[in-house]
Amino acid sequence: MYKILANTQNLGKDVVYLTECHSTNDVALEFIRSGKASHGMVFWTQKQTKGKGQRGNSWFSEPDKNLTFSIVLKHSALDVSSIFLLNVAVSLAVHAVLREFIDSILIKWPNDFVDAKKGKIGGMLIENSISGHQVEYSVIGLGINVNQSQFPFPGATSLSLLANREFSLESLIQDLLLSMETNYMKVVRGEVSTLLPAYLNHLYRFQQWAMYDDGAAFEGKIVGVSSDGRLLVQKQNGETHRYSLKSIKFL
Numbered sequence: 001m002y003k004i005l006a007n008t009q010n011l012g013k014d015v016v017y018l019t020e021c022h023s024t025n026d027v028a029l030e031f032i033r034s035g036k037a038s039h040g041m042v043f044w045t046q047k048q049t050k051g052k053g054q055r056g057n058s059w060f061s062e063p064d065k066n067l068t069f070s071i072v073l074k075h076s077a078l079d080v081s082s083i084f085l086l087n088v089a090v091s092l093a094v095h096a097v098l099r100e101f102i103d104s105i106l107i108k109w110p111n112d113f114v115d116a117k118k119g120k121i122g123g124m125l126i127e128n129s130i131s132g133h134q135v136e137y138s139v140i141g142l143g144i145n146v147n148q149s150q151f152p153f154p155g156a157t158s159l160s161l162l163a164n165r166e167f168s169l170e171s172l173i174q175d176l177l178l179s180m181e182t183n184y185m186k187v188v189r190g191e192v193s194t195l196l197p198a199y200l201n202h203l204y205r206f207q208q209w210a211m212y213d214d215g216a217a218f219e220g221k222i223v224g225v226s227s228d229g230r231l232l233v234q235k236q237n238g239e240t241h242r243y244s245l246k247s248i249k250f251l
Contacts, residue, residue, distance in 0.1 A: 006174040010040030011071060011181045018045040024070035025127055025141040032072065032129060032137050039074035040181075044173070048143075065148040066158070067169055070141040071177070073184065078135040082187065084229035087111055087126055088199045089187050090140055093179040094124065095202055097172070098144075102162045108204040109222070109231050110245060113144075116204060118157040121145050140180070146172060200224065211251035214243065 004012035021027055024043040031037040047063040061068050078086070091111050098105045098113055098121065108114045111124040122144035129137040145151075145158035147166050160166050186192060200206055209221050212233060223240060224232040230242040 004042065004170070004174055004177065006177045008040070008178050008181045011177040011184075012040065012042050012174070014038055014041045016041065016043045018043065020047040020049065021045045022049050023141075024048060024068060025125060025139050028070040028072050028139045028141075029127065029129075032139070037072045037074070037137065039072065041072040042069055042177070043072075044069040061143055061145070062148045062150075066146045067142065067144040067173055067176075069173065070139050071180070073138040073140065075135050075138065076188075078138075078187070080130055080133050080135055081227070083126075083128060083135060084225075084227065085192050085195060086135075086138060086184070086187055087124075087229065088195045089183040089192075090126070090180055091124065092195065092198055092202070093183040094122070094142065094144075094176060097175045097179050098122070098159070100175075101159055101167075104162075106204040107199065107202050108250070109225065110229060114204055115157055115162060118162060119155040121157055121159065121162070142176070144172070144176075196225065205250075213249040213251055214241070214247060217251060 004015055006012045018024070018027065024045055028037065028043045031041070045068055048061055048068040087110065091107050094113060095105060095107050102115065104115050105121065106114055106116060112120055113122040114120050122142065125141040127139045128135050145156060146169060147160045148158045149161060186195065203222065206222050209219055212218055212220050218235055220233040220235050222231060223234045226232060226242060230244055231248060232240055232242055233248065234240045
């Protein structure tokens with residue numbers, strides 16, 4: 001273990017650096033199950049072979065070019081009803097750092113980071129350990145395309161391609177950890193009234209007509225997100241539908 005020199009209270013003070021691993025989220029969950037995980041512990045690798053994304057998708061990252069890491073949050077009192085607020089807080093924290101370099105970055109529901117014209121720059125996966133009505137641990141996995149210039153699939157981009165420069169991975173992870181800790185403390189203290197409005201303000205396709213598929217292709221407009229994280233989409237007939245992650249696709 002070593003320490004990341006981030007100006008944080010807890011996040012990144014204990015770091016497990018892995019030269020290669022299948023998934024930093026899986027390693028973090030193994031530490032939790034074995035009782036070895038502490039609040040703020042970071043699992044960081046430069047070569048992730050089986051990174052996980054939403055819908056069970058894989059996450060490809062060229063070794064030594066990008067950020068692939070996971071953070072353990074051990075909650076003292078987080079109700080399951082606050083799971084989506086945690087998602088919102090962390091998404092906004094990551095978005096704030098990325099927008100320092102590229103002002104066109106948006107949050108794509110539920111937790112991807114995209115440039116509307118150039119494609120996806122990163123993604124996040126939060127896995128929670130729940131006991132009763134309380135969330136005991138959360139593992140936040142992040143994959144950010146930083147200095148990669150070529151991708152084996154369309155629709156992906158990187159900070160380097162968008163900003164036309166290379167970035168220090170260590171400096172960037174320090175900025176991300178500080179931003180995430182700041183927003184996480186808002187959730188801990190109950191200072192959450194501004195989180196969802198800010199999330200909507202930076203949400204990809206919010207209040208814009210676009211094409212979706214919920215079993216059939218349709219034109220709709222994102223009009224909000226519910227407290228439990230469901231996407232609210234208005235159809236052309238004026239009806240608003242609530243969608244979970246696997247029940248709608250962006251076209």
